[in-house]
Amino acid sequence: PLGTAAILEASASRLTQAERMRWRYYRVRRGDSLGAIARQFDTSVAQLQRANGISGSLIRVGQKLMIPSGEGWAGGLA
Known part of the structure; x- marks a missing residue:
């Protein structure tokens, strides 16, 4: 709807970095290094x-x- 993008952008700009962050999880395997991951x-x-x-x-x-x-x-912001 018209105007929704502006509202969303304003709301997103008030979020902290931690609130916007998403996480994935990875289980370390043999031969892995932090650099490779x-x-x-x-x-x-x-x-x-x-x-x-x-x-x-x-x-x-x-x-x-x-x-x-x-x-x-x-x-x-994406």
């Missing part, structure tokens, strides 16, 4: 570390990682 999901190692409370590069097989995705993480 970051490339697979088009994010950075630093973002994966921050999202999962990881200070180094050590991950374990079977570990469940939160993968940030969605327009909130990228920093703009």
Whole structure:
């Protein structure tokens, strides 16, 4: 309907980044590294570390990682 886009855009602009963010989950497999996982999901190692409370590069097989995705993480409206 006419005017709906403007209302939606105004509402979205008031949301915090965390409120706009969507998450996926990934289970670490043998041979995985944070760098490879970051490339697979088009994010950075630093973002994966921050999202999962990881200070180094050590991950374990079977570990469940939160993968940030969605327009909130990228920093703009789609």
